[in-house]
Amino acid sequence: MAAPLGYDLTVQQLIPGYASLARLSVALLAASPLGAPSGAPVLVAGCGTGAELVEAQAQRPDWHLWAIDPSNEMLQAAKARLGDSSSAIHWQQTTVEALDADSRFCGALSVLVLQSLPDDGSKLAFLTALARSLEPGGQLVLVDLMAPERSPLQSQVQAAWLGFQKASGLRGLDTDGADLEPLTQGLHPIGEARLTALVNAAGFGDPARVFQALGYEGFLLQRRR
Ligand SMILES: C[S@@+](CC[C@H](N)C(=O)[O-])C[C@H]1O[C@@H](n2cnc3c(N)ncnc32)[C@H](O)[C@@H]1O
Incomplete structure (x- = not known):
């Protein structure tokens, strides 16, 4: 994962709709049966x-937030961004997979995380750990870069993504798109059929799509009861 320096700007220049993602994700969870009650x-x-976290505190100051990330650098940047209100959050430097087996949440958010794990059992382990950490009926909002559909229009979609990045001021991109590849380097996007198989195996019902901007898609998942 890149160092936090410049992360917040780069991610907005790279991902159409990123500025709305956190707001939408929190609103979705806040409207869920288990996320709605106060203090969830x-x-x-x-x-x-x-x-x-910023968005969750704005929309649902009553929620008990657990913020986890394996990167100390990211955690420190998040704490600095939250300022005084960071003391209301439980912070843990860990992965989802290493979370205490007793953890039980009413809802979870995973934005741009699964995409970085290879589909060699790592994605399934991550999703299984998320399902295990949720109460039965608890919901997960999952947002990721997805594998491109096979479509004759796909090259136009890729060109539009590059155009979006350039128009947003992202530096270092050639007109022929030669530098686009490094921005997806280290990512392991999968298609929707594979995602459905993985989330079902992990203990979730079928994903419901709630967001799409070019290759970025968001899904609402519910842990089976
Ligand atoms: C691209 S960033 C997304 C951060 C934030 N959710 C956002 O939307 O801007 C992905 C984050 O996931 C963290 N991460 C990677 N693997 C993880 C895992 N197995 N469990 C929890 N977090 C993980 C990385 O350290 C990184 O901070």
């Missing part, structure tokens, strides 16, 4: 620099 415990898995 909510996990922010891979909190990064804290975008979802």
Whole structure:
């Protein structure tokens, strides 16, 4: 994971709709049966620099927030961003997979995390740990870069993504898109059929799509009862 320096700007230049993602994700969870009640415990898995935490505190100051991330650098950046209100959050430097087996949340957010794990059992382990950490009926908002669909229009979609990045001021991109690849380097996007198989195996019902901007898609998942 890149150092937090410049992360917040880069991610907005790279991902269409990123500025709305945290707001939408929190609103979705706040409207869920288990997330709606006051004081619900909510996990922010891979909190990064804290975008979802800022939004969660604004929309649902009553939630008990658990912010986890394996990167100390990210956690420190998130704490600095939250300022005084960071003391209301439970922070833990860990992965979802290493979370205490007794943890039980009413809802969870995972924004741009699964995409970085290879589909060699790591994605399934991550999703299984998330399902295990939720109460039965608890919901997860999952947002990731997805694998491109096979479509004759796909090259136009890729070109539009590059155009979006350039128009947003992202530096270092050639006109032929030669530098686009490094921005997806280290990511392991999967298609929707594979995602459905993985989340079902992990203990969730079928994903409901709630967001899409080019290749970025968001899904609402519910842990089976
Ligand atoms: C691209 S950042 C996204 C941060 C934030 N959610 C956002 O939307 O800006 C991905 C974050 O996931 C964290 N991460 C990677 N693997 C993880 C895992 N197995 N469990 C929890 N967090 C993880 C990384 O350290 C990184 O901070």
